[in-house]
Amino acid sequence: MSYLGVMVDIAGCPNHCRHCWLGAHKNGHMSIDEFKYIAAQFKHWRDEDDRGIAEMGFFSWWREPDYRDDYRELWQLEQELSSPGRAERFELLSTWRLANDESYATWVASLVPKKCQITFFGMEGNTDWGMRRKGAFKDQLKATERLLAVGISPRWQLFITKRCLNELDEFLHLIYDMKLFERCENIVQKFEVFIGGISPEGCGYEIEDFRVEEDDLNRIPQEFISICREGTNMLGQPEYKLLDYLIIENQSANFLANFPCIAIDADYDVYPNIAEPAEWWKLGNLKTDGIDSILKAYRDETTPGMIANRTIPIAELARRYGQKNSKKLYDKSDLICRFMHQWGEDWMMNNI
Numbered sequence: 001m002s003y004l005g006v007m008v009d010i011a012g013c014p015n016h017c018r019h020c021w022l023g024a025h026k027n028g029h030m031s032i033d034e035f036k037y038i039a040a041q042f043k044h045w046r047d048e049d050d051r052g053i054a055e056m057g058f059f060s061w062w063r064e065p066d067y068r069d070d071y072r073e074l075w076q077l078e079q080e081l082s083s084p085g086r087a088e089r090f091e092l093l094s095t096w097r098l099a100n101d102e103s104y105a106t107w108v109a110s111l112v113p114k115k116c117q118i119t120f121f122g123m124e125g126n127t128d129w130g131m132r133r134k135g136a137f138k139d140q141l142k143a144t145e146r147l148l149a150v151g152i153s154p155r156w157q158l159f160i161t162k163r164c165l166n167e168l169d170e171f172l173h174l175i176y177d178m179k180l181f182e183r184c185e186n187i188v189q190k191f192e193v194f195i196g197g198i199s200p201e202g203c204g205y206e207i208e209d210f211r212v213e214e215d216d217l218n219r220i221p222q223e224f225i226s227i228c229r230e231g232t233n234m235l236g237q238p239e240y241k242l243l244d245y246l247i248i249e250n251q252s253a254n255f256l257a258n259f260p261c262i263a264i265d266a267d268y269d270v271y272p273n274i275a276e277p278a279e280w281w282k283l284g285n286l287k288t289d290g291i292d293s294i295l296k297a298y299r300d301e302t303t304p305g306m307i308a309n310r311t312i313p314i315a316e317l318a319r320r321y322g323q324k325n326s327k328k329l330y331d332k333s334d335l336i337c338r339f340m341h342q343w344g345e346d347w348m349m350n351n352i
């Protein structure tokens, strides 16, 4: 392997979002020494021909970054443990910490690209519902203010469900009232807002009843669509239309990660970063199975999910799990994700 990223969920996440494709893994309390010990195991690993992994990146989070109070030391440690240039911040920040730690915005302003994504599920009641935390909506607004104050532009992501269709005008006016376009221009940035698509895996599978349908598109105000980066494109197409193509697709899902990476949860269970961290994808447990067995499973793609990902034709999944009368909107890859999740649940029923 020329590169592997290792993401360790040492603290977890302050939220418990209903759309979270990572699911509802428990928050852990790993120590710095445990994190270092995990890193050492990967660095010292050798395959059957005595070859190691050329470059590695270590991350002390795989859900919300910077949740722990010693986030500055952890970022320093990630850089020390990782190969040069492989410790990365991406565009992810903790909006919880932005709202609750006054010094955080100034710190991140020196580190990351000048953008930060902030998620909403509608107005206050729905955003608190979506993030399963009272006060989440207010925190997202406070985080927006703190980002602007240090020259970082907020990028608002709205997840539209059936619950918030009647408050999209109010959401539009919130953007206008906060003068987000003008204020981003003042810091020589561009304000972006977009309608996100909910991946039906992890916790996201449990809110399928709230997924918007073809007829709901008429309820999204044109003015709101006109200011959204990709309009309504990310909502995708109705299931019955997508099935016309998927039912003749002989390729398998072949999900790939953006870059080779594995995720370790608070119980030391290890997952490939290909799809939701669910039982059928699990590579093993670092404590009980050991690193050799885990990296061999990762390299040779031997977990049930990884095998299905390479071998079951999408047409077969579509025939088994597609709903011909469904008008629910999906991005094509999200619908395939749902099929894989349904396949995984069936696998669990038959094997666990």
Ligand code: SF4
Pocket (backbone or CB within 6 Å): 013, 014, 015, 016, 017, 019, 020, 021, 022, 062, 063, 064
């Ligand atoms: S979506 Fe992000 S913030 Fe929400 S629970 Fe998942 S990791 Fe945490």
